[in-house]
Amino acid sequence: MKLRLLPSSFEADGTASPRQHSTCFVVDSTVAIDAGSLANAADEAIRAGLRDIVLTHAHLDHIAGLPLFIDDLFSILETPVRVHAMPEVIEILERDIFNWSVYPRFSELNNERGPVMEYVPLGNGHEHHVAHLTFRPIPVNHKVPSNGFAFSDGRSVAVISGDTAEMDGFWEIVNGLERLDALLIECAFPDRLGDLALISHHLTPSLLAKELAENSTPSARLRSKLGFAPDRSAKVTIERPSGVSSNTLAFSAA
Numbered sequence: 554m555k556l557r558l559l560p561s562s563f564e565a566d567g568t569a570s571p572r573q574h575s576t577c578f579v580v581d582s583t584v585a586i587d588a589g590s591l592a593n594a595a596d597e598a599i600r601a602g603l604r605d606i607v608l609t610h611a612h613l614d615h616i617a618g619l620p621l622f623i624d625d626l627f628s629i630l631e632t633p634v635r636v637h638a639m640p641e642v643i644e645i646l647e648r649d650i651f652n653w654s655v656y657p658r659f660s661e662l663n664n665e666r667g668p669v670m671e672y673v674p675l676g677n678g679h680e681h682h683v684a685h686l687t688f689r690p691i692p693v694n695h696k697v698p699s700n701g702f703a704f705s706d707g708r709s710v711a712v713i714s715g716d717t718a719e720m721d722g723f724w725e726i727v728n729g730l731e732r733l734d735a736l737l738i739e740c741a742f743p744d745r746l747g748d749l750a751l752i753s754h755h756l757t758p759s760l761l762a763k764e765l766a767e768n769s770t771p772s773a774r775l776r777s778k779l780g781f782a783p784d785r786s787a788k789v790t791i792e793r794p795s796g797v798s799s800n801t802l803a804f805s806a807a
Contacts, residue, residue, distance in 0.1 A: 554709040555581050556735070561590035575614045578713065578737075579603065583684050586702065586713060589614045592621035600626065605684045607675075608638040609715030610699035611645040619646075620656040623670050627659075633668040634659075637683055639690070641698035643672045675700070691726050693717035696754045703730060711735040718754040724768035 559577040560569035575589025582598045585591055585606045595603070606622075609615060623634050636646070651658045659670035675681055677700070681688045687707075690700040694717050701714040701723060710732045714723065716739050727733070741755035750757045756764070 554706045554711065554734075556711065557582075559590045559594035561593060575617055577615075577618060580686060580704070581706070584686055586704075587615040587715070588619040588622060589617050591618035592625060593618060595622065604630075604632055605635045605637060607683055607688055607702065607704075608636065608642055609693075609701065609713075610695060610697050611638075611642045611649075612697065612716065615716075616646070616650065620650060620659070623659050624656075627662075627669055628664055630664055630669050631666050633671045635671055635673050635683075637673040637675055637681065637688070639677075639698055639700060640674045643674060645697075646672075689726075691723050692720075693723055694720045694754060703727070709734040711737070713737040714739050716741065716755060718751070718756060719760065719764060721768075724764070728768070 557579045559579060561573050561575035561577075562570040564570050573590075576587045577590045577594070578586040579591075579599060580586065583602050583605065585599075585603055587609055588606050591599075591603075591606070606619060608619075619636070623630075626634070636643070638646070647658070647660070650656055651660065660668075660672060662669055673681075673683075675688070675690050677690050677692055679689075681690075683704075685706060686704050689703040691703060691712070691714075693699050693701045693714055695715070699715055699717065701712065701717065703710065703712045703726065705711070710730060711734055712727050712730070714720075714737065717723070727736070738761060739756060740758060740761050741753075742750040742757050744757045744759045747757050747759065749755075750760065
C-alpha cells in the first residue's frame with residue numbers, strides 16, 4: 554500500500570514548499586483521504602485512476618480541492634467521482650459548497666456518460682469497501698463532525714486520525730486491531746500555541762505525548778516507522794514529544 558501526501562503549495566522550481574496548508578493523502582493513486590490539495594497536486598495517474606474520495610470532515614483545508622477536481626474532470630468522467638463521508642459531512646457539502654451559490658451541485662449534473670459525482674454515506678461501527686480498500690470510520694474529537702479511519706488493502710493496515718484533540722474511543726479501536734503498519738496522527742500546532750490548539754480542538758506535541766502516555770498505544774506492534782502527519786501548517790517543524798520513543802516524531806506548525 555503506497556501512501557502519498559499531496560503538497561498544496563510549491564516553490565518557484567516546482568518542488569513542494571515547506572509551507573503547507575491543506576490535507577490530501579492518496580493511496581495507490583486510486584483513493585484520496587481528504588481533498589484539500591487534490592486539484593492542485595494531482596498527477597496524470599491520479600487524474601486517470603482516482604474516483605473515490607474519503608473525507609474526515611468538511612473544513613476547507615480538507616475539501617478545497619474537491620469541487621475543482623471534479624470540475625477539471627467533468628467532461629472526461631466515465632464513472633462518477635464517489636465522495637465517501639459521514640451523513641453530517643455530506644449535509645455540510647450540499648448546504649455550503651455544492652449549493653449553486655459557491656459551486657455547482659455536481660450531484661445533480663451529468664456529462665454525456667452519466668452522473669459526475671455521487672455521495673456514499675459512511676456509518677460508524679461498519680466496514681466500508683472503497684475501491685480495493687476497506688475503511689472503518691473511527692470517531693475523533695474535533696469542533697465539527699469528524700472521523701479518523703483504519704484502512705487496509707488486505708495486506709497492510711494503516712490508521713489516520715484526521716483533525717482531533719484528546720480522544721478515548723479512538724485508542725480503544727486502534728489498540729484492538731490485530732495488525733497495524735502505520736499510524737498517522739494530526740498535530741497541527743507547536744507547544745507554544747497550546748491555547749489555540751485547545752480552543753480549536755487540535756493536538757500539540759505535548760498533548761500528543763500525554764495521549765500516548767495515558768493510552769496503551771500500539772507503537773511496539775508497528776511494522777513501519779511511526780510518524781505524525783502535518784496539518785494546517787504554516788511552516789513545518791519537528792518536535793519530539795517528551796518521554797516518547799525515538800521512532801516517534803510530531804510535525805507541527807512553526
